[in-house]
Amino acid sequence: MKRIGILNSGGDCPGLNAVIHGVVGAATKLGWEVIGFRDGFEGLLPPGDYMVLDTNRTVGIMKMGGTILGTTNKGHFVAKIGKGDVMGVPPEIVAKARSTMELLEIGALIVVGGDGSLTTALQLYREGFPVIGVPKTIDNDLQATAMTFGFDSAVATVVDALDRLHTTATSHKRVIVLEVMGRHAGWIALYGGIGGGADVILLPEIPFKMEHVAKAVKRRDARGQLSTLIVVAEGAKLESGEQVSVKSTEGEDRLGGVGDRVAKLVEELTEKETRACTLGHLQRGGAPTSLDRILGTRFGVKAVNLIEEGQFGRMVSYQQYHVGAVPIEEAVNQLRLVDPSGEVVKTARAVGISFGDD
Numbered sequence: 001m002k003r004i005g006i007l008n009s010g011g012d013c014p015g016l017n018a019v020i021h022g023v024v025g026a027a028t029k030l031g032w033e034v035i036g037f038r039d040g041f042e043g044l045l046p047p048g049d050y051m052v053l054d055t056n057r058t059v060g061i062m063k064m065g066g067t068i069l070g071t072t073n074k075g076h077f078v079a080k081i082g083k084g085d086v087m088g089v090p091p092e093i094v095a096k097a098r099s100t101m102e103l104l105e106i107g108a109l110i111v112v113g114g115d116g117s118l119t120t121a122l123q124l125y126r127e128g129f130p131v132i133g134v135p136k137t138i139d140n141d142l143q144a145t146a147m148t149f150g151f152d153s154a155v156a157t158v159v160d161a162l163d164r165l166h167t168t169a170t171s172h173k174r175v176i177v178l179e180v181m182g183r184h185a186g187w188i189a190l191y192g193g194i195g196g197g198a199d200v201i202l203l204p205e206i207p208f209k210m211e212h213v214a215k216a217v218k219r220r221d222a223r224g225q226l227s228t229l230i231v232v233a234e235g236a237k238l239e240s241g242e243q244v245s246v247k248s249t250e251g252e253d254r255l256g257g258v259g260d261r262v263a264k265l266v267e268e269l270t271e272k273e274t275r276a277c278t279l280g281h282l283q284r285g286g287a288p289t290s291l292d293r294i295l296g297t298r299f300g301v302k303a304v305n306l307i308e309e310g311q312f313g314r315m316v317s318y319q320q321y322h323v324g325a326v327p328i329e330e331a332v333n334q335l336r337l338v339d340p341s342g343e344v345v346k347t348a349r350a351v352g353i354s355f356g357d358d
């Protein structure tokens, strides 16, 4: 009997349990056993911290947010910090993980993760581990897959928030700035902003000027539209080029705070009452959308198919409505960012949304 190990690493993300559910369902049908390592790669440290996953254990988990395995974006296996500084996992840690794999007779390891975790997965693969990658992140910033699960759920939360902010902004004739997640990519802000009817969207990929943002607010006022909703991605850069972040003593600084800064500047430049709201981890929590449940299931089943075919070192990938696979290294070489002259940005501009650049 083949025994598969699965772990998820990095930030949690709606749809993780759907992947686990899919993996366990497909593997069980093939007569394989699945064990889930707890708290990301940390579960691989000897003697192994894991739970046996069978279909009794995974009943009903698909609709649950978070992950039944627990996760971390810290620990012994961090191989990449920020946009690109690859450090590598120390050899003694790799050796420990190898001994756990051998002890537990793991024939294949499914790693569900974003950019950082897949960088670790790639290193382990290059060092001989039978690894399959599954792309996960609400940020949707992974190359080599058109979409990651979790993104749609995050966007749905942004849209819901904007619907709510719309009624209060209109009642008070205010400007409201909503800061959303996404790290260095503006996908959540762009899709959430369009779906939620934002008037201004500020992205890391499109440099903006506050005078243009203020102009957009004043133009609306002149038309009698006395409230304005502005969505700003946490990674958007101020005119000085600064990305606003919270200092961290361990690892990467956390992005956050640009919403407050933009709100203050808008108030100064327009003299309109302005409020800022940061959506934060609400975007990561809660039940996955139906799209993310289905995508997660498809990814999980595909990962098991790849193991069956012995296609290690590959990552499940979604392209043109089809779930296929690509080498893991294609996914982690660089971040997938919003194309400033792409169709979605053009669509937004066509319906009058300002990006603060004209």
Ligand code: F6P
Residues within 6 Å of the ligand: 011, 073, 114, 137, 138, 139, 181, 182, 183, 234, 254, 255, 284
């Ligand atoms: O990568 C997912 C993400 O939610 C980013 O959008 C955000 O910048 C970061 O994780 C937040 O991380 P943490 O949960 O460590 O605060």
